[in-house]
Amino acid sequence: MAGSPISFLRAGCARPRGAGPHTAYRYSLVAALVLLSGCSSLPRYVPDLVPSQRPIQVSGTHGLLSDARSKAILAGLERRGLATDIFERHLALEEAIAGYPLTTGNSVKLLQDGPATYEAMLSAIASARDHVNMETYILDDDAVGRRFAQALIDKQAQGVQVNLIHDSVGTLNTPPAFFERLEASGVRVLQFNPVNPLQARKVWELNQRDHRKLLIVDGSTAFLGGINISGVYSSSPLAHPTVPQEDALPWRDTDLQLQGPVVADLQKIFMGTWQSQNGGPLEARNYYPQQKPQGRQLVRVIGSSPDESYSRIYGTLISAIHHAQTSIRITNAYFVPDEQLLEALESAARKGVDVSLILPAQTDSWLVFHAGRVHYSRLLRAGVRIYERRGAILHSKTALIDGVWATVGSTNLDWRSFLHNYELNAVVLGADFGAQVQAMFDRDLQQSDRVTLEQWERRALGPRVKELFARLWEYWL
Numbered sequence: 001m002a003g004s005p006i007s008f009l010r011a012g013c014a015r016p017r018g019a020g021p022h023t024a025y026r027y028s029l030v031a032a033l034v035l036l037s038g039c040s041s042l043p044r045y046v047p048d049l050v051p052s053q054r055p056i057q058v059s060g061t062h063g064l065l066s067d068a069r070s071k072a073i074l075a076g077l078e079r080r081g082l083a084t085d086i087f088e089r090h091l092a093l094e095e096a097i098a099g100y101p102l103t104t105g106n107s108v109k110l111l112q113d114g115p116a117t118y119e120a121m122l123s124a125i126a127s128a129r130d131h132v133n134m135e136t137y138i139l140d141d142d143a144v145g146r147r148f149a150q151a152l153i154d155k156q157a158q159g160v161q162v163n164l165i166h167d168s169v170g171t172l173n174t175p176p177a178f179f180e181r182l183e184a185s186g187v188r189v190l191q192f193n194p195v196n197p198l199q200a201r202k203v204w205e206l207n208q209r210d211h212r213k214l215l216i217v218d219g220s221t222a223f224l225g226g227i228n229i230s231g232v233y234s235s236s237p238l239a240h241p242t243v244p245q246e247d248a249l250p251w252r253d254t255d256l257q258l259q260g261p262v263v264a265d266l267q268k269i270f271m272g273t274w275q276s277q278n279g280g281p282l283e284a285r286n287y288y289p290q291q292k293p294q295g296r297q298l299v300r301v302i303g304s305s306p307d308e309s310y311s312r313i314y315g316t317l318i319s320a321i322h323h324a325q326t327s328i329r330i331t332n333a334y335f336v337p338d339e340q341l342l343e344a345l346e347s348a349a350r351k352g353v354d355v356s357l358i359l360p361a362q363t364d365s366w367l368v369f370h371a372g373r374v375h376y377s378r379l380l381r382a383g384v385r386i387y388e389r390r391g392a393i394l395h396s397k398t399a400l401i402d403g404v405w406a407t408v409g410s411t412n413l414d415w416r417s418f419l420h421n422y423e424l425n426a427v428v429l430g431a432d433f434g435a436q437v438q439a440m441f442d443r444d445l446q447q448s449d450r451v452t453l454e455q456w457e458r459r460a461l462g463p464r465v466k467e468l469f470a471r472l473w474e475y476w477l
Helices: 027-036 067-080 086-098 114-127 143-157 176-184 262-276 312-322 339-350 366-373 376-382 415-420 431-446 461-471
Strands: 058-060 102-112 131-136 161-167 188-192 214-217 221-225 254-259 297-304 327-332 354-360 385-389 397-401 405-409 421-429 448-451
Touching: 058 067, 067 086, 067 297, 067 431, 086 297, 086 312, 086 421, 102 114, 102 262, 102 421, 102 431, 114 143, 114 214, 114 221, 114 254, 131 143, 131 262, 143 161, 143 176, 161 176, 161 262, 176 188, 214 262, 221 262, 221 405, 221 421, 254 262, 254 405, 254 421, 262 297, 262 421, 297 312, 312 339, 312 397, 312 405, 312 415, 312 421, 327 431, 339 354, 339 376, 354 431, 366 461, 376 385, 397 431, 405 431, 415 421, 421 431, 431 448
Parallel strands: 058 102, 131 161, 161 188, 327 354, 354 385
Antiparallel strands: 102 254, 102 297, 131 214, 214 221, 221 254, 297 421, 327 397, 385 448, 397 405, 405 421
């Protein structure tokens, strides 16, 4: 979350100018990144070639359900939704690449912006009786960060084991004393991929960052999405729809609160990150309690890692767009698409799918901002509708396909998220939750300005030059 003089080193987060962790970077670090990081490219996916004969499996509180029961659950969703290929064809690919099954019996609560999300998170921490596992990109030493730190310290003092993973770059401006205080209280603190190679616990990969935001309490309640722990979220654009000064703009973001069997999958992802960073053995706790049904939502978690041969989130998103029949609604903070994502959006619009994107009107990273705008003309000519969210710093990462396939998480639509970052999203199926995401999209739409092709092609020379320059850095954004 930061305004950065070298935005291509960001891990998809930003903060107000002068307040971000990236303001501490030095250009020598940039040189090291360019010299030491290898280049790769995004793989191409051909969704229709993925085998789909295998039945899609659904997991419940007691493990995998029978094929007949799984089929009945999906058929019920299909009957309550719109005409779409999502259930019949896309889920087969998602099943093959996601790494985790669909789980039923979950409750999912949509959380918008910092104040509401923080109150829900702190309330869950206060209720902890066994353990708290937290993973975040940014954890600031400000009023919000100190409030969370004190909540974690208090629970540790009560005998609740607290385990914390924080990204080294994301917390570059957070003083070491902040984490030393947590460690002194008994909290297990793990710095992800230290910037200092002498502190590395595995092969040093400066460009790989942990961009996930995840909180798990007692193995039964979890939070994930785009929201970091920072005072920039202290106000909400829902309460303040217009703010005159750009530096004072509220942040617009989205999170999920989940309960039910899906939390065990999120716990496995947290444990996997801890182990991959050689964090050492954790205190013995009841990390995987017996789950009880908490609702009726069908959810799948998808974690992506640069250590894998492809981004699971990227692959499933391309497939979902490919199989869309009626509508695509995407809200994203950092939009620097590759060729296949562009082709997928163009193709969907040209076959009559209503494709609408809400992107930032103001941003913390002008390189990312202008690199994304390079592609506006091409998308607009294909019939894609583009809107820019005003009155807020847009940091949300959500998508809704055909009103029934929704995803919320940490993943931006840029090369950094798909190639270099550890990311985490949840996919929620069903028209009921889809209607909530659509309503949220509509509220943002009311605070957005539409970009038309005629207007866009009349833009001044200055922005065009910035777009061409920004595109040179596309791979790093």
